[in-house]
Amino acid sequence: MDPLHDVFVREGLPSTSLQGGHRGFHPWESYYLWGEHSEFSPRLSDNIERRCPCPPPVKVSQCRRVMASFHSQLARHKHKRVYCCLCRAEVTVGCFVSHVQEKHGVLCATSCAFCYGQFRWQKGDVVRDLRVAHHRKRCLESFLKTHRQAPRQCFEDVSTALPEGDETPISSSPSESEAYEFCPICYEPHRNGPRMNGRTRNELWETYGFYDSLPEDDLFFRDCGPKHVRFSEESGLGLCTHNIFQCFRLDEYAFYHVMVRACLWQDFRQQNWSEVHFLPYSTLCDGLHLDEGEETQRDEGHIHHRHLMIAVKRERVVSFKEKWRRLTRIKRETLDTGGPVRRQRDKLCVSVHTASHLMYALVYVSRPWATCDAPCATTLARGGGRGNDETGSHYWIFRELSSCAHLALAALFEGGHETLVSKRHRDSNLANFYEHVERANQHWQVRLKHLAMKEKNCVLPLAREYEMSDTWAEDCPVVYVYGRAKYLKCVPELGKLEYDAWLRHQLRTGNHFWSGLRDEYYVLEHYQTRCMNTLKQVVDGVQNTFARKEVLLQSVIGQLKNEMSRHVAEKEDILRVVAESQKHSEAMVLERETARNGEAKARKGEAKAQKRIEALVRKLVTTRKDVAKAQKRIRHLEAELKSVAEERLRQSEERPISEQ
Secondary structure (H helix, E strand, O other): OOOOHHHHHHHOOOOOOOOOOOOOOOHHHHHHOOOOOOOOOOOHHHHOOOOOOOOOOOOHHHHHHHHHHHHHHHHHOOOOEEEOOOOOOEEEHHHHHHHHHHHHOOOOOOEOHHHOOOOEOOOOOOOOOHHHHHHHHHHHHHHHHHOEOOOHHHOOOHHHHOOOOOOOOOOOOHHHHHHHHHOHHHOOHHHHOOOOOOOOOOHHHHHHOOOOOOOOOHHHHOOOOOOOOOEOHHHOOOOOHHHHHHHHHHOOEEEEEEEEEHHHHHHHHHOOOOOEEEEEEEEEEEEEEOOOOOOOOOHHHEEEEEEEEEEEEHHHHHHHHHHHHHHHOOOEEEOOOOOEEEOOOOEEEEEEOOHHHHHHHHHHOOOOOOOOOHHHHHHHHOOOOEOOEOOOOEEOOOOOOOOOHHHHHHOOOOOHHHHHHHHHHOOOOHHHOHHHOEEEOOEEEEEHHHOOOOOOOOOOOEOOOEEEEOOOOOOOOEEEEOOEEEEEEEOHHHHHOOHHHHHHHHHHHOOOOOOOOOOOEEEOOHHHHHHHHHHHHHHHHHHHHHHHHHHHHHHHHHHHHHHHHHHHHHHHHHHHHHHHHHHHHHHHHHHHHHHHHHHHHHHHHHHHHHHHHHHHHHHHHHHHHHHHHHHHHHHHHHHHHHHHHHHHHHHHHHOOOOOO
């Protein structure tokens, strides 16, 4: 985890890294990064002074998972044989920690053994600080790649194995340790590792001085005054880089990229090169293949040679070329084995015509991942190595640059960053940014924020006391950031800041490759313009075809909609008729049920009437019987009454008249 992570977490900004961008980019270079989709937050200026220097609290489970992966990898490779670059001792990975602790005094409890104590932590941070866990894991992975077992001939005494002044041992001073701890982009394990990288030193070539460094030239290491642009020593650029580009800009010197084979190095050194100034950038390489029938000291058919960068005064160019031609006329040479070697491609001299060519040449001879072997270059571009060697064909690099140093080189001349962007994207797939391309007269252009750039979040590795400004001032160094002149003001107080605070200050003042370039344009090359025009024509034709088909489709869809609406209307009519018929049938059923109910009621009423009639008939019969009885009784009573009347009449008649 990089030191900016706590600020990103508190400020709610996304964090990105360039890990895996290319083989030469170390994962620890994320210290130079900023959020991919975010601009500099003004709130950071308020939090810089009052923020806690400690890393944010993380879950212990995360650290334990990373450390579990670390111990698993350590156990998996514990029997693998590696060497110690301090004493050239051959040990196994499982015994390396104890070896470094006992032989070299590295406290492995609070420091990393695989970078020889350069990274340190407090007691207990292993299970609390995720940054420490990630460092130990990544450092072990890098150590296993760069400290593989070398041939037995390489393990010789340090005093005889390394030329005096060439090998830079790892320092244990507090200042350098702090610089490495707070600036991991400038600390890559292969930069402090052994120069041979597993190759065998040739004793004959060593007597020729093939492994010796050339003396420093006062032309490049002189002080140019206040306008001299100084870079950080950790980046590998040093104080001579600005002088090199100044000499090239003044056109007083002609620069050449020279390649000399190892077996001819003695002839090359014996020549009087008084008119030649050797640049401090140089490297050994074994990337060339042998011609058919040729023999050499290198196994697997590879030729050892040395890449040099030289400068020659313009008035001495003719003399230099004459000496060079005189050397190339030699056709045969005898090695210590007595076998003849054909002198094909023994020496190569390429003239440097542009500042961008000079920049790429310096980067080429200062990177371990470079190679002059086309098959090996293809393999490295795909992410692999040649056999067990994953470091390319360059070894024994006399001045190795950090992974972001080419940005600083491009800032020393006008158009440098434009050249980097153009070279990076001139072969890019147009489909990656086709949607964001804009038309500008006869050209096409795209904003830089839509391009995939690994270095867009990097900070230029300037000296710590520099502050970048847009305001011109007298005797101020000048750098060019994508066509814009930036003036470097010397502020001694900046050199006292910690690295993370200095980095944030540089971001605020504009020393950030991406902060002010998001809306700048990259103009497509001519062939890209032609391809874009063709692509636009094809796309326009396809779009027109699609438009016509869309119109036809819309008409067909309209017809289908009309037909569908007609069918819907018919369906609605049918449904309405069905509903009416259903209602009519329901009414019929209701009428039938009503009729059936009426008939039932009528039958019930008829039955009741019949019963009532029968009752009335029975009552009538009874009444008739009663009437008959009454009449009979009446007759009986009349008869009785008549008999009574007759009796009374008869009695009256029988009484005397006196009694009457």
